[in-house]
Amino acid sequence: MRSIVSAAFARVPTDVPRDKLTPLRLELERRLRAAVVEAHKAKAVQLYLPMRLSGDVNLGASIIVSEALLPARTGSVGTPGQGADPAEIAVQLLSGRAGDMDVSSGEIDGALVVRRERVAPAAAGEGVESAARRVDYFVSVPGDPGRWFVAAFSTIGAGDPRDDLADAMVEWFDALMTTFRWSWT
Template identity: 30%
Template sequence: MITPPEWFRIPLRSQAKRERSVRALVDLTYPSRDEHAARRHELREMLSTMVDRAADRDGIELYLSTHAALGVPVPASLLVLVEPGDSAWPSQPPVGLLADGLRATYGERAHVSTVELPCGPAVRCRRQEMGDDAVELGQPADRPTTVLDLYLPRPESTAWLLLSFSTPVPELADAQVELFDAIASTFRWSYSS
């Protein structure tokens, strides 16, 4: 999968790698340790909490946008995780079945469709939500986060790979979702022997 160069990758499966990545992102954001000590500490605490929560959800990787336009950050993220399959199914259920389940779960609050990506069929679910993280960070209730989830069936498994993109800026949501779709279209399965 190809992400923009301004997106910072944080591996989640190893705590040591998570901690090194958080330190590196803090150093990238605030290079001067003395001049920005308070901001560095605040950012490190916020990132550590976010990264630990993503790891607790069985996340594999977390990508955070460090892109800024005219000096203003353009916030976006991508959490990659595995949703375990249902042991009641002997093989991967059809994507249409998952799409129907998401439609039943979200109703009118989400746009759910099946799409064909270069890596195969997928379920696409775009919605708005006000997550606990957003509330803790002081995001106003009238400015929900736009979430784009893409569920990719894992070959030879009943599990799903979930690409969960989000952006908290409603004014940029449509443009960001176009970017998210473009990133997802670069995903390819690779097999190691």
């Protein structure tokens, strides 16, 4: 964690006073730790945080990858049965929309996919200072109806989750997900 923070601050001009940088450095480290803790709570298997500037723009975004395991349905006499049909799960995900949420479904590399997009409001009481644009992809694992791959993307754009930078970041994430391919070893 410290090496990530050090790399982020390596780009700061040397004439910036250390007493100005130390609080910022500590805050970045605190936020990184908090992001890792939240990803761990969500049972994430991967957490991606851009730590480099793109020109003069800091890309405020994250991707959390996790796996959702659904319990198998029981048979008629309590015996283990088949996993839930991915189409049934997709219908639940599609109908579970709340408020201003855009929901769609499709297929990626032969797997059923549900895509959800929304703007999550700021929640200062929970340490979330800015509204964020969130896009979630729920991808069924082929041949295993009880497993789903979940990729959750979040961006604050350039400060407004509906600004041009947020639109471009969401477009990039959609392109990334639509080129996703399964690989079995």
